[in-house]
Amino acid sequence: MSSPVIKAYKELYIYVKPYKLLVFALFLLTILVAPARLMFSPILKFIFDEVFSTEKPYNVALRNLHTVILVIIGITIIQSIIQYWQIYIQSVITQRVMNDLRVRVYAHLQKLSMEFYQRWHTGEIISRLSNDITLIPQALNSILIDIPLSSLMLLGALGYMVYLNWKLTIFTLAILPFIASVVSYLGNQMVRVTRQVQQRFAELIKLLEERISGVHLIKSFGMEESEIFKFQKVSRESLEASLKSAKIIATQTPIITLLQTIGLLGILWFGGLQVLNKSMTPGSLMAFFTALLMMVDPIYSISRSFNTISQSAGAIGRIFELFKVEPLIKEKPNAIAVNSIKGEIEFRNVTFGYSNDAPVIKNVSFHVNPGEIVALVGRSGAGKTTIVNLLMRFYDPQEGSILIDRIDIREFKLQSLRQQMSIVPQDIILFSDTVLENIRYGTPYATRQEVIEAAKSANAHEFIMQLPKGYDTVIGDESGIRLSGGQRQRIAIARAFLHNPKILILDEATSALDSESELLVKDAIIRLMQGRTTFIISHRLAFVKEANHILVIENGEIVERGTHSELLAKDGIYRKLYEASSELNST
Ligand SMILES: Nc1ncnc2c1ncn2[C@@H]1O[C@H](COP(=O)(O)OP(=O)(O)OP(=O)(O)O)[C@@H](O)[C@H]1O
Ligand SMILES: [Mg+2]
Secondary structure, three states: OOHHHHHHHHHHHHHHHHHHHHHHHHHHHHHHHHHHHHOHHHHHHHHHHHHOOOOOOHHHHHHHHHHHHHHHHHHHHHHHHHHHHHHHHHHHHHHHHHHHHHHHHHHHHHHOOHHHHHHOOHHHHHHHHHHHHHHHHHHHHHHHHHHHHHHHHHHHHHHHHHHHOHHHHHHHHHHHHHHHHHHHHHHHHHHHHHHHHHHHHHHHHHHHHHHHHOHHHHHHOOOHHHHHHHHHHHHHHHHHHHHHHHHHHHHHHHHHHHHHHHHHHHHHHHHHHHHHOOOOOHHHHHHHHHHHHHHHHHHHHHHHHHHHHHHHHHHHHHHHHHHHOOOOOOOOOOOEOOOOOOOOEEEEEEEEOOOOOOOOEEEEEEEEOOOOEEEEEEOOOOOHHHHHHHHOOOOOOOEEEEEEOOEEHHHEOHHHHHHOEEEEOOOOOOOOEEHHHHHHOOOOOOOHHHHHHHHHHOOOHHHHHHOOOHHHOEEOOOOOEOOOHHHHHHHHHHHHHHHOOOEEEEEOOOOOOOHHHHHHHHHHHHHHHOOOEEEEEOOOHHHOOOOOEEEEEEOOEEEEEEOHHHHHHHOOHHHHHHHHHHHHHHO
16 A cells, blocks of 8 residues: 555544544454354365265265254354344444535535635535545445455454465465465555546536536637537546546456466366365365355455555545635634724735735825715726735735724634624525524524515515515525526615624625616615614625725725815816716716
8 A cells, every 4th residue: 555545544533533432343243244154164175074075874965954044044144134134233433434524615605705705616615525535435434344344254264274274275376375465465546546537527526616606707708619629638538538547457357367367277176186085085175175266356456445445545535625725814822802993994014915926016105084985986806806805804904904993803713703794795695594594594593584684774664574484485506486686786785784794894885786776785785884884895886886995996005085075176087987986877
C-alpha cells in the first residue's frame, strides 16, 4: 500500500474509533465464522475415507453418513446466525461513520469564509459529499470483514493442507506468491486512475449545475447547440477516464483466472503422483483440493479488497482535503461578543483585493455617525458591494481597519458582529420553505405575530395573504412558488425588519422594479431605515438624495463625497451620474 492510501485511512480511523467495541464484536464473529466454513474440507475427507470406503461395514458407514448430515445442518444454522449479526453490525459501523463524517464536513463547510466558496465550485464540493463519501462503507467492509475473514480462511486452509501433505503444500506455495504479486501490482494502479475518473465526473456535474441553473442565459442567446457541443466534450472526457479505469480492471480479472488454472493443473499432477505412490489417500487429495479451492475466494476477496481500499483512498483523501481548508476569517481567541452597538462606523485607509495582485478597494476612509445614511454610488464594478462585504467581515482588508463604535471589527465575535447587521442583498436568496420561515430566517425565535408585523412594515403582507396558503405557502428558488423581483425584495426587507439590526445594508434594493413595486419597496425602506445606520447602494440616484453622506466610488476609490446639494454644486462625476439617471427616469 502506498503512503497516500495509508494516510487516508489513518484519517478515517478517527471516525471508526468511537465504534471500536462494535469492531471488536465483528472480529469475534469473524473468528467464529472462519472455522465453520473451513470444516467442509475435513468433512469431505471423512465422507471419502469413512463413508464411501469399501472397507467399512454397511451400518457403520450409514451411521457415519447420518452424522455428517447432522453436522452440516448444525454448522449451517450457526453460520446463518453469525452472518445475520455480521451484516447488521457492519452496517451499523459503516453507516454511522459515513453519517458522522458527513455532518462534520458540513459543519466545517459552514465555518469556512466566503473566500473558500469563491475558489471552489459548488459541484465539486457536493460531489465530495455525495459520490466520494459513498465509497467509505465499501472500503470499511473490506477492512473490517473481508480482509480479516479471508486471512483467517487462508491460514486455516493452509494449516490443514500442511497437515494433509506438506510436500504438496510446499509445491503449491511455490506458485501462490507469484499470483499474489501480480494482483497487488495491478491493484496499485487503480488509485491514480480512479482519482482521474472522479475528477472528470466532478467537472461534468459542475458544468451541469452551472448550465442548468443558467438555462435562461443559454436560451436568450440561442446557445443551445454550442452548449450541447461543450457538454459532449466534457462528457467524453469523463467517459474516456472511466473506460481507462475499466480497462485496467478488465485486464486484471482474466489474468488472475488464467494463472489460477495453470496452478491448479500443476497441483493435480503433483498430488496425483502422491496418490498413485500411496503416500496419500484419495480422500486426502480431495480434501486438499477443497482446502485449496477454499483459498481461491479469500485470495480474490483480498485482492478485491485492496483494490477497493486503494480506489476509495482517493475519495477519502478528497473528503479530508476539505478539512484542511482553514477559514480565512478567524476570530481572535479573546474576541468580544457584542450585544448592542450604537452603529458608529469608520473605514480607516482600507485597501482590499479579492486576490493578491490587484486591489479592488484602495485607501478608502470615511466616518458615519449612528443612525446616519450613507449612499455608495458609482459605476458597476466600482467596488460598492465589496465595501459592504468588508463591513460584514466576509473578507478582511489587506491594509487599514474598519471600526464599529470605535472598535476594530476584528475584535468582535464574528456571529455577534453579523447579528448587528441586516442586508437586503443584490441577489436575494430564498430557501425552499414557507414564507413564514423565510422571513424568520436569521431570527428563529420570532413569533408568528412578529413575522406578520414585519411583513406589514415591509409592505409584503398583502401579497403574502394572496398566496395560496398565505404565510404557510412554500416559496423558494429550487421548488415552491416563485416570487417576482419586487416580492422577493419585500420578503428580504421583512427579514431585515424582523431582525431589527443597528446597521442596515441595502444593495440595489430598488433595481429591477416597476414603478408600483418601487413605491411599495421605497416606502418600506424609508420606514426600515429609521434609527439605523444605513448603507444604501443604488444606481437610481433619485433614491439617495436624502443620504447624510454620498460617497462616489470609482475604481475602488472615493472620488467625491458630500451631500446631494454639495455634490451637485461641485459639478463633478456625481452631477453627471445624476443628470444621466434623471434623464433615464423622465423618459
Ligand atoms: N468574489 C469576487 N472575487 C473576485 N473578484 C470580485 C469578487 N466580487 C467582486 N469582484 C471584483 O471586484 C470589483 C468590485 O466589485 P463589486 O461587486 O464591489 O462592484 P459593485 O460596485 O458592487 O458593482 P455593481 O454595481 O455591478 O454591483 C469588480 O472588478 C469585480 O470584478
Ligand atoms: Mg454590487
